[in-house]
Amino acid sequence: MNTRALALDLLEKWEKTDQFLAQILDSCCKQKKLNEKDRAFLQELVYGVLRWRPWLDSVIKKSVKDPQKKMSSLIKNVLRLGIYQMVFLEKVPIYASINETLNLLRCRVKRGFVNAVLRNYDRSVGEYKLPSSEEGIPAKIKDYLSRECPKVDLTPVWESIQKKPLIYARWNPLTGTRDVLEAIWQQENRKYQCVNESQGIYHLEKIETNVETWPSFQKGLFTIQDVYASSVVSHLDVKEHHKVLDACAAPGGKSFQIATYLKNADQLVALDVSKKRLDNLKKAALRLKVDNIKLVEGDAKKHVFLEKFDRILLDVPCSNLGVLNRRLDVRFRFSQKQQNSLIGIQREILENMSSFVKQDGIMVYSTCTLSRKENQDQVRAFLKKNPNFFCSYQALNIPGHEKGDGGYVAILHRSS
Incomplete structure (x- = not known):
């Protein structure tokens, strides 16, 4: 299963329809019957590219010899995927990120162009550093929230927006006690921390599999709900x-x-x-x-x-x-x-x-x-x-x- 090719397909589909990304991703995972590892990697790629898209596009523009050159949606998404892997996926070597990205294209001319852009970026960047949170947020969103919240320090807001969302669980008293829930979580080797004793709200930490596949979830011992x-x-x-x-x-x-x-x-x-x-x-x-x-x-x-x-x-x-x-x-x-x-x-x-x-x-x-x-x-x-x-x-x-x-x-x- 070529997960990177699936990621490219999903990004293209998202751009051409009004469907939500989560719906497209979920439908793809069910249709392709992806295992947990492939699903997690696919989600990392498509969510990561969208989360950092404004910054990725600014990098692409600087790495193209002719900034006025028009690129198709396909080429842009291939480049976004490539640079995202190079910068954010530390476990993937740079050469592997470039090669795997080139394998998404069959046309030699397009492969040559993408190869040149990615290697230009690699040569120019020196030491890879993560961008600031603010660089990943579209200008129209930053402008709007700045007007709506004029007295608020927005730096923590930008940082919160760019972080992967925390997952919270709310204990369900209709199916068992909190002791039962925590005992089963321990059997399942789950990491958790109670953040609200009176409401039975937990922060689920280091989630590596789809929560809906957990036996404790399927038994109805908890439901996913944000603390707010x-x-x-x-x-x-x-x-x-x-x-x-x-x-x-x-x-x-x-x-x-x-x-x-x-x-x-x-x-x-x-x-x-x-x-x-x-x-x-x-x-x-x-x-x-x-x-x-x-x-x-x-x-x-x-x-x-x-x-x-x-x-x-x-x-x-x-x-x-x-x-x-x-x-x-x-x-x-x-x-x-x-x-x-x-x-x-x-x-x-x-x-x-x-x-x-x-x-x-x-x-x-x-x-x-x-x-x-x-x-x-x-x-x-x-x-x-x-x-x-x-x-x-x-x-x-x-x-x-x-x-x-x-x-x-x-x-x-x-x-x-």
């Missing part, structure tokens, strides 16, 4: 007797967390517009032994409920600017037009779902973006239009400054 995402649900202040709605539920991590607070009492509704995503949520619920979720297919912008809820969670669609280390696609596909569309969707969801909050009930609005337009401005506009609600708390979690992903949360109370 877990904190959002705690703001709902769910009690066992509450009727709760998760209005943008898929993929289900927050719904499952709410279910544990309700101790599997049959008082949780999960609404999502996508039947496919709800089907996946149902499968995950079976694994976790969560059987108190009523799944409802519907659009949160206009769906009508005949009942009202004590608690409603609105984890709305957003621009994902707080999770750029996970959602590499966003770095290159973010646009003002797309954001304006999302802002309209968020506004409609807020307006519609607010009518189903009981008096003295709570609605939590959350995003995984750092945009004021989608966060503070959105909540401010809602409160101005709906004086029967008030905000008791709001906070922005900035990656690199706080633990976990970036995002925003606001607790909105309906007055009696």
